[in-house]
Amino acid sequence: MEERGRKAYTGDLVWNMGSALLPLFASFLVSVLLFPYLGREGTGHYILVMSAATFFLIVAKFGVQAAASRLVSENLDDPGPWIRAGLQVRAAFTIPVAIIALALSPWLARAIDGPTLVHPFWMVAPVLVAASSYELVGEILVGLGRPRSLFSLRTVFLVLRVIAVLVVRSAGWGVVAFLLGHVLAQFLSAGAVWRTLLQRYSSRFSAAEAGDARRLVLKISAPLALSSASFLIYAQTDKLMVGWLIDAGTAGDFGVARTVLDAALFPTFAIAWTLRPPLIRAVREEDASAIRARLGEALGWSIVYAVGASLLLYFAGPPLLLRLFSREFAGAAPLLQWMVPILFLRGIGTLIFPALLATDEQGTYARLMVLTAGLNVAANLLLIPRFGPRGAILATVLSLLPLTVGGLGKVHRVLGLPRPFASGASSNNA
Secondary structure, eight states: OHHHHHHHHHHHHHHHHHHHHHHHHHHHHHHHHHHHHHHHHHHHHHHHHHHHHHHHHHHHHTTHHHHHHHHHHHTTTSOHHHHHHHHHHHHHHHHHHHHHHHHHHHHHHHHHHOGGGHHHHTTHHHHHHHHHHHHHHHHHHHHTTOHHHHHHHHHHHHHHHHHHHHHHHHHTOOHHHHHHHHHHHHHHHHHHHHHHHHHHSOOOOOHHHHHHHHHHHHHHHHHHHHHHHHHHHHHHHHHHHHHHHTOHHHHHHHHHHHHHHHHHTHHHHHHHHHHHHHHHHHHHTTOHHHHHHHHHHHHHHHHHHHHHHHHHHHHHHHHHHHHHHOGGGTTHHHHHHHTHHHHHHHHHTTTHHHHHHHTTOHHHHHHHHHHHHHHHHHHHHHHHHHHTHHHHHHHHHHHHHHHHHHHHHHHHHHTOOOOTTOOHHHHHHO
16 A cells, blocks of 8 residues: 555656646746847846736735645545635735736836836736736645646646747747736636636535635635745845846846756755645544655655755756856856755755645744745845845845754654655554
């Protein structure tokens, strides 16, 4: 039985690896096709729009996707009502935030980089609405344990996004046109999946039960919203502050380096997505053998990835970046090498979030992420004026240390950390 569980885990990992790779491959491919065409300043404008939209998503998402995904995993016999509850709560946050973003966009654009950024910033609200819908439906598929469907969703988005880039380039259009194509690609791919899910899982709660379901989603989402907000602040602060404290061109260089780094991070998402549903079920059933088996698999793959990918990025990353993005972004190559510690720490900490979510310790994760975000903002303000974009990288490394050490320590105290690739059976026999 344990062997069948291991094979199922490995099979899901392969599909989730593909699902994690596709959007990052798409972003990387889009960057290669788009950034040399836009130039340093145009690239900086694109990156600043996407970072601003991500900041608004802090409130628009409110941790709902992880909460809905968990509840779907816990109710696989009848997930339909929980899918609807998650969608309703998500819409209640996303729509008002999008309206606020639309109203604030011109003022924010002028504050960050002047009048030239105003037209691109009108796309902040559409980008955040499309991303909110797309990310939620993807997490619902994770909760349902349907990695092949997630792979299909991301494949469609990849194809549509690349088509948008090719159309923009062939027509000679700019940043705004591509952002519009990006939004349409997300809406079309997510909308098709939403229609299928809502038709297939058509059961509903009564009015009273639906209210209780929404309140439970909110209860679980609240600490997740705090941790998600903190994560997005930590992940996006450096880009916006480089653009604000230096200039859009330097933000372009920094963004190109981060694009390569983010592409290298895709295995962490695959490992986390694969771990989450079976670990949630194992914790709920109090199956110690299954818990240790899943953690052992995830820990082993995380270590292999963190070490191997860090070495590969340091030596092969800079020449690859220059070949793909052109010499105009020569300033991005040394920044990429400085980012290797970020890759290592993110890799080692891959299992922290799914393990704490499965054990209902999302409050602990939220506190760790608040600390991480606070350190990151303070360190960016202190280090960017003195060290430029390298200061932003150092700030990220410093802020990741307490998250990684504290998170793994909490997982060890709650579940115990087995040897890498250790099976539950062997753990019990020891």
